[in-house]
Amino acid sequence: MVDAQDAHIARTESAAPAPQLLCDINTLVAEESLSAGALWRLAEPGRQLDANLIHLRPGEVIAVHTEPDLDVLIFVVAGHGTLGTAHGTQPLAEGRVAWLPRNAPRSLAAGKDGMSYVTVHRRRPGMQIRTRPEPHSA
Numbered sequence: 001m002v003d004a005q006d007a008h009i010a011r012t013e014s015a016a017p018a019p020q021l022l023c024d025i026n027t028l029v030a031e032e033s034l035s036a037g038a039l040w041r042l043a044e045p046g047r048q049l050d051a052n053l054i055h056l057r058p059g060e061v062i063a064v065h066t067e068p069d070l071d072v073l074i075f076v077v078a079g080h081g082t083l084g085t086a087h088g089t090q091p092l093a094e095g096r097v098a099w100l101p102r103n104a105p106r107s108l109a110a111g112k113d114g115m116s117y118v119t120v121h122r123r124r125p126g127m128q129i130r131t132r133p134e135p136h137s138a
Contacts, residue, residue, distance in 0.1 A: 029078040029116045056110035064107045070121045072100040079115035
């Protein structure tokens, strides 16, 4: 006989996605010839987060940019490099975690062995139509 609590758990479990292992990052970054860019992406339907495993080749740079909508957390899983900010350069190495607040200019540069890192942020909002800013009068 199923009691009310068991029935509630069964309904909840059938409606919600099940927790699951998604990838083995150590295996992905241990490959001999890693391609630059995204090695893995969180793609499960119904998620509220986005996550990516990114690899930069030795000396590769992501130029200064800003993210206007989302804070981003990065976790370095292999190699080393630097994080450039408006307040200077900070070293990144395996095991380091950095917070990149929205609207903060940032750049990333891989060191001599390259750098692999995981990014995590809220799922990106859908495309939005915004009004064009008024031109400044001279």
